[in-house]
Amino acid sequence: MSPPPGYGDWFGLNRIGHFVQDLSNDVAEFGDRLVDRHIRLAVTGLRRSGKTVFTTALVHHLLDGHDLPFVAAVHEGRYQGARLLPVSGTAFPFERFRRVLVDDRPVWPEATDQLTTLKLELRFRATGFVQRWVAPTGSLILEIIDYPGEWLLDLPLLAMDYDRFAAEAMARDGREPRAGVAGEWRDALQGLHDETEPAALIDVYRRYLTAVQHDLALSQVQPGRLVTADPDPKTGFAPLPPGAPEPLRRAMAKRFERYKGRVVEPFYKDHFSRFDRQIVLVDLLHALNEGPAHFTDCQEALATILESFRYGSNSLLARLFQPTIEKLLFAASKADHVAANQHANLKQLLELMIAPARRKARFAGLTTDVLALAALRATDTVRTEHQGQQLSCVRGRLKDEDRETVLFPGEIPGDLPDDEDWRSGRFRFREFGPRRLVAGQKGQHLRLDQAIEFLIGDKLG
Ligand SMILES: Nc1nc2c(ncn2[C@@H]2O[C@H](COP(=O)(O)OP(=O)(O)OP(=O)(O)O)[C@@H](O)[C@H]2O)c(=O)[nH]1
Ligand SMILES: [Mg+2]
Structure with missing residues (x-):
């Protein structure tokens, strides 16, 4: 309701109107939150794509609440912390993975051979007007399952x-x-x-x-x-x-x-039928390393999986279980295998690979995003000079070696590789051993916080 033109806001009607509007938005939002405080996040990816490491790093950082500048609740000082909750069935062995990663000689978690569940409660100071008044501390239950990557390919x-x-x-x-x-x-x-x-x-x-x-x-x-x-x-x-x-x-x-x-x-009924958010992890570097047959195989496997999850109402999953996925993030994992100046190409290459699935997801109303991340960063980018040329290299401990070395990891094509790329044998990305996970230390991931903000940030307010 606004006053007649030329009278200004004499009676404060504008302000009252806005207040009532804000209040009703808050009430609506608050109602949503009450029923919506539980998020199931599907972490999907082929075998060795980085699912277990992603989940471990995510829990570590959310428990610690540090080095997550892109998570608005953390950035705004509203994040209060997290705790693990008991689950029915086998629990995700976070403590075991954490122990081997904080050790003096850290090792990667072993390949997954069974289904485990993780439940994390996150607490934060609420932002909405009514919420601040009724329940100043918000809580969100985040549920994730971890499983062997090969099980996914059974869905089709x-x-x-x-x-x-x-x-x-x-x-x-x-x-x-x-x-x-x-x-x-x-x-x-x-x-x-x-x-x-x-x-x-x-x-x-x-x-x-x-x-x-x-x-x-x-x-x-x-x-x-x-x-x-x-x-x-x-x-x-x-x-x-x-x-x-x-x-x-x-x-x-x-x-x-x-x-x-x-x-x-x-498996799908119990675990994939009711997830709200999804991250699809793709190890593009491994796919490039192994040559054209492997790259195509990875592309096809990914398409098969995404086709099964197809996000419209006509999808196989919808016909079987009617999921309600709201947000979908595609992530090129292990981005720390290459220097920082290659991350844009890594992201672009992934965008090309998943373009059809992403289009369908968007059409079905999902919010999607793509990024290159390293859930547990094992290298730094360093500049070196070689024969008068500046090179972007990485410094890290190669897998199965004791000491850190500096090496030129190679470059990522911004386009799908052509015959010449394959013939030249230019893709030889090396694998690195993990660095020791230290509580409170900065720089232990690449864009994990962006992934978290995209996937659950809207529920932390
Ligand atoms: N440098 C680096 N390597 C990573 C990262 N994440 C995963 N890796 C490597 O990728 C391997 C596989 O990661 P996992 O998380 O076990 O993969 P997964 O998807 O759970 O695999 P399955 O359990 O077999 O389905 C690890 O053993 C590491 O060698 C990362 O952020 N940085
Ligand atoms: Mg695993």
């Missing part, structure tokens, strides 16, 4: 029947470089007969998939649980070529459906 199976899976897997297994390690598997397929035992065949397939994962370092491995330490002999399955004996095909198809129903569906 939910949308397939056995014959489609078999056709896609056989086509993939027949191409190089996979075909190069598929000798025993190909031989096994030659000798199929009515009495072939599915379990024996699956065991050969398991050996082949293990070689694909370990020797070729490729990402697309299905079924994901066949390559974990202790596969359940009852739930594995393997693809069969057209013309395979019908009883065998039927037995495999039955196992396929059982795996979907007993393993894949509960």
Whole structure:
């Protein structure tokens, strides 16, 4: 309501109007917050993409409440701290990971082989008018699960029947470089007969998939649980070529459906059906290092995952579980492997790789962002001179070495690599050992605070 033109704000009506407006916004917001104080964050990424390290570093910094200048609540002095809460099921072993990282000889957490849950309560001083009055201390429960990356690649199976899976897997297994390690598997397929035992065949397939994962370092491995330490002999399955004996095909198809129903569906239903925010971690440097076949494999695996999470109402996930994801962050992990002047290209390359998925997510109304981060920074950028030229190098302790060295890590193309890039063998990014995690010390991450602000900052006010 405003006074007639020319009368000014004689009765203070403008101010009262704004006050009432602010109040109703606050009340609406406050109501939201009450029901919304729980955030489930999905940390997604292929195996070795940095999920466990990200979660560990995030907890460490939120418990410590330091070196997070981009987190508005911290910057404004409103952040009061955090505590870990008990969970049902196996808890994320934060203390164990923290202990090995604060040690004099810190080591990276081991690869994940089971599902664990983390619950963190964050406390902060509220900003809203009504909130400050009714509940001056706000609290947010943040829930994250950690799991082996290969489990993610099982999600697309939910949308397939056995014959489609078999056709896609056989086509993939027949191409190089996979075909190069598929000798025993190909031989096994030659000798199929009515009495072939599915379990024996699956065991050969398991050996082949293990070689694909370990020797070729490729990402697309299905079924994901066949390559974990202790596969359940009852739930594995393997693809069969057209013309395979019908009883065998039927037995495999039955196992396929059982795996979907007993393993894949509960995993997604229990853990991915109700998340609110998502971060997708991508190790682009590893993908570049391993050459064009690996890079394409990583791109395809990522597309497969993102396609499954597709963010519109028509997505597989929506059809199955109706999630309500609000924010999606794509992050190139381990950015500390390269010098700071390469981070813009790293981000740009990731933007190119995920452009279609990002477009769909935006169209579906999600807020998205892309950044290059290092959850636990293992290097510094230093400038050196080489033959009269200034070079941006990194200083850090190479994995499995004792002392820090300075080296030129190489450069990231700002575009998808072309044939010349691959031929030149220019991608040789090295891996570093972790630096000791020290409470209260600055500079132990790169843009972890930006990631936190994007993912949960709006709930800390
Ligand atoms: N320099 C550096 N290396 C990192 C960082 N994050 C992860 N790494 C490296 O990447 C490896 C894998 O990280 P994890 O967090 O274990 O990966 P993950 O996604 O949990 O892998 P799975 O459990 O196998 O699915 C680590 O052992 C480190 O070598 C980082 O911020 N900086
Ligand atoms: Mg892990």
